[in-house]
Amino acid sequence: MTRGHQQALASGAPARGSVSIGQVLDELSPEFPDISPSKIRFLEAEGLIQPVRSSSGYRRFSSADIKRLRFILTLQRDEYLPLRVIKERLDALDGAQAGAPAGGVPPVAMTRSELLTAAGAAEELLAELEDYGLIRRARSYGAEALSVLRSAVQLGGYGIQPRHLRAVKAAADREAALVEQTVAPLARQKGSREPALRAAHDIAAHVARLHATLVTDGLAEAGLAEGGLASHSSHPGTPPSESREAQGLRSASGR
Numbered sequence: 001m002t003r004g005h006q007q008a009l010a011s012g013a014p015a016r017g018s019v020s021i022g023q024v025l026d027e028l029s030p031e032f033p034d035i036s037p038s039k040i041r042f043l044e045a046e047g048l049i050q051p052v053r054s055s056s057g058y059r060r061f062s063s064a065d066i067k068r069l070r071f072i073l074t075l076q077r078d079e080y081l082p083l084r085v086i087k088e089r090l091d092a093l094d095g096a097q098a099g100a101p102a103g104g105v106p107p108v109a110m111t112r113s114e115l116l117t118a119a120g121a122a123e124e125l126l127a128e129l130e131d132y133g134l135i136r137r138a139r140s141y142g143a144e145a146l147s148v149l150r151s152a153v154q155l156g157g158y159g160i161q162p163r164h165l166r167a168v169k170a171a172a173d174r175e176a177a178l179v180e181q182t183v184a185p186l187a188r189q190k191g192s193r194e195p196a197l198r199a200a201h202d203i204a205a206h207v208a209r210l211h212a213t214l215v216t217d218g219l220a221e222a223g224l225a226e227g228g229l230a231s232h233s234s235h236p237g238t239p240p241s242e243s244r245e246a247q248g249l250r251s252a253s254g255r
Contacts, residue, residue: 021051024061024069032073034192040069048072048087077193080179080200089143109140119149128162134169175211179203 019027021037028035043049044059049068051059061069068090075081075089110118116126129135129152135145152162179200186196219225 018063019061019066021059021061024066027066028069028073031070032077034194035069035073043069043072043083046083046087048083048090076197080197080204082201082205092143109142110146111140115141115145115149118146119153121149121153125149125152125156125162129165132162132166132169134162134165171211175204175207179207 021040024040025035025037040049040059044051049065049072051061051065054060072086072090075086076083112126115121116123126135126149129148130137134152135141135148138145152165155165182203183196183200186199187193189195216225
């Protein structure tokens with residue numbers, strides 16, 4: 001990831017390394033009270049930001065660096081995304097802003113026309129997805145809208161229409177509500193939001209893993225997943241329900 005890519009996240013950014021870490025805190029702390037020097041250093045260690053160093057070794061931040069930090073902190077606060085996912089988005093945006101080839105990931109803010117072109121979708125499909133609430137109608141669209149639209153294009157090849165995806169949206173909304181309800185007591189506590197964020201990330205990961213396991217198990221029952229019901233033949237004494245439960249536990253634990 002080059003510094004030029006980072007600069008592209010902010011148009012008209014001034015020279016690199018223009019402010020100190022203290023000035024960054026002064027600018028961002030009203031919006032993100034939990035930000036601290038240690039958190040900024042942690043994000044740097046994880047490769048999400050790359051401030052330059054002065055000749056005396058102090059970190060110096062440009063407007064692009066600050067905008068990048070704000071982007072990261074907003075995704076953590078509002079979408080409870082883990083750093084791994086945020087880094088993937090940043091890497092995609094860096095590549096796009098640097099001039100990714102056709103078919104690559106476009107900039108984070110796309111017009112309606114740019115979104116349709118990037119996804120290879122028709123206007124009618126996007127309109128339907130907006131009508132059913134899978135994509136928010138807006139003046140500009142981001143990576144989430146692109147991901148949903150591309151998936152809808154691919155699913156359309158199997159005859160799956162936006163109206164069929166309402167169940168997927170409803171399930172996702174219920175799962176998000178469950179996570180939000182669970183971490184609400186932590187989020188209401190005074191002080192750092194980090195415990196609530198960490199809990200939300202962890203719960204969401206477990207819920208997503210459980211969801212995937214249950215879908216796979218359902219397909220296995222229908223004979224449409226590898227290693228499904230056929231696996232029972234290797235353990236003739238094991239009831240199918242117990243075998244499915246053990247398989248789900250192994251999937252959930254990652255083993």
